[in-house]
Amino acid sequence: MKYVSTRGEAAGRGFAGILLEGLAPDGGLYVPERYPRVDAAMLAAWRRLSYPDLAFAVMSLFIDDIPAADLRALVEKSYRAEVFGGDARIAPLRALEPGVFVLGLSNGPTLAFKDVAMQFLGHAFEYELGRRGGTLDVLGATSGDTGSAAEHALKGKRGIEVFMLSPLGRMSPFQQAQMFSLQDANIHNIAIEGVFDDCQDLVKAVSADLEFKRAHSIGTVNSINWARLLAQVVYYFAGWFQATRSDDELVDFAVPTGNFGNICAGHVARSMGLPIRRLLLATNENDVLDEFFRSGVYRVRSAAETHETSSPSMDISKASNFERFVFDALGRNAARTRALFAEVEARRVFAFDAGERARIGAFGFVSGRSTAADRLATIADVHRRFGEIIDPHTADALKVARDHAEPATPVIVLETALAAKFNDTIRAAIGSDAPRPARLAGLEALPRRFTTMPADVVRLKAFIAENDRR
Numbered sequence: 001m002k003y004v005s006t007r008g009e010a011a012g013r014g015f016a017g018i019l020l021e022g023l024a025p026d027g028g029l030y031v032p033e034r035y036p037r038v039d040a041a042m043l044a045a046w047r048r049l050s051y052p053d054l055a056f057a058v059m060s061l062f063i064d065d066i067p068a069a070d071l072r073a074l075v076e077k078s079y080r081a082e083v084f085g086g087d088a089r090i091a092p093l094r095a096l097e098p099g100v101f102v103l104g105l106s107n108g109p110t111l112a113f114k115d116v117a118m119q120f121l122g123h124a125f126e127y128e129l130g131r132r133g134g135t136l137d138v139l140g141a142t143s144g145d146t147g148s149a150a151e152h153a154l155k156g157k158r159g160i161e162v163f164m165l166s167p168l169g170r171m172s173p174f175q176q177a178q179m180f181s182l183q184d185a186n187i188h189n190i191a192i193e194g195v196f197d198d199c200q201d202l203v204k205a206v207s208a209d210l211e212f213k214r215a216h217s218i219g220t221v222n223s224i225n226w227a228r229l230l231a232q233v234v235y236y237f238a239g240w241f242q243a244t245r246s247d248d249e250l251v252d253f254a255v256p257t258g259n260f261g262n263i264c265a266g267h268v269a270r271s272m273g274l275p276i277r278r279l280l281l282a283t284n285e286n287d288v289l290d291e292f293f294r295s296g297v298y299r300v301r302s303a304a305e306t307h308e309t310s311s312p313s314m315d316i317s318k319a320s321n322f323e324r325f326v327f328d329a330l331g332r333n334a335a336r337t338r339a340l341f342a343e344v345e346a347r348r349v350f351a352f353d354a355g356e357r358a359r360i361g362a363f364g365f366v367s368g369r370s371t372a373a374d375r376l377a378t379i380a381d382v383h384r385r386f387g388e389i390i391d392p393h394t395a396d397a398l399k400v401a402r403d404h405a406e407p408a409t410p411v412i413v414l415e416t417a418l419a420a421k422f423n424d425t426i427r428a429a430i431g432s433d434a435p436r437p438a439r440l441a442g443l444e445a446l447p448r449r450f451t452t453m454p455a456d457v458v459r460l461k462a463f464i465a466e467n468d469r470r
């Protein structure tokens, strides 16, 4: 399988070739040159597979430059029961109410779905660097879930140093503890005296210094990485197998959405022929994508227009993976994709024309929006009726799933975090604490290892140079 850029460059490179890269050189995102198709016979054969075997089956359709035995070893290391809360299903499905299932994606080390992809990415990076004899300094900015999932996946990996910037004092106590308690020598937590945007600007400033970037092999693990997306495709299959009995049953998926990574994986699974009827896209008050799917207008927000909400991992001003869907919706017209995103650069907005809007319907997307009040009401309702506590992001998806429910088609709600991560909101909703997995008891009391720094790119570069152990 070869990969191409959404802006037209025929990269002609395979999966391992683009694994360690972010954007394509022309500024686009990498996508496979076509989506491999699955048929009923393949689905029937895959139904009985374990999670790692299913991951191997799905991923090997997209990867032909890693030997099969090596890829199998990578997925087996990534998807072990011990890493995912002791459950060998990795992504266990449970019934919530008639017609609604919840797919548990948050049993990994940091209790959020990002672990599912990041665990694979960590092993794949280490493997590929070992094969090339290279090293990598991963530089990132986080406001919470991404950074901790990346650190827990990359800690102790050979050839990799992690420099993770976070806004000092602005993450939840739980998120801070998850990151700062790591004692591994290759993990460098840098608490920046500023806000998340300052952290992102510092990452951009370092990456813009091409000489420094090359000297330190600076790379990222952000959500546009194709390998992360591919790892997420697998659990759409796993969820569908657990919710169905025959190989042509249709289901809907409801997905709490920020950067369009998770739901883009659903779009890929559907494009491969997995029987998904609709993809129910849920946003919070930051409704860039809900607006697009209702109007055909994509309007990115300024920092001032971006709301701080109680589902903070969806507080985005623009959706960094969205270009992949736009490319497909435009019939893979790279020139038009390039023109539309140039408009976004220049004027923060583009609009599909009438013909383009008419094509969107074929992709199965239905969108909705959920607010702070909806989250509290949904969490309280689920607690009262079922004795379960769901996290605020999952609540956004459940709200939208209920709004669009149709009796004939079951819907699978993706559970993207455990409630324990967002305990303040849980207390506000139900007046008591969210349960926490026993393995994380006492997390906040562990010793912490981090560096505090002003938002100063010279200081940051000096720190990276000092701590680059090569």
Ligand SMILES: *Cc1c(COP(=O)(O)O)cnc(C)c1O
Residues within 6 Å of the ligand: 112, 113, 114, 145, 146, 223, 256, 257, 258, 259, 260, 261, 262, 263, 313, 314, 393, 416, 417
């Ligand atoms: C990252 C995240 C999301 C949003 O996922 P995208 O892939 O950015 O759409 C939703 N919920 C939680 C808990 C997250 O950490």
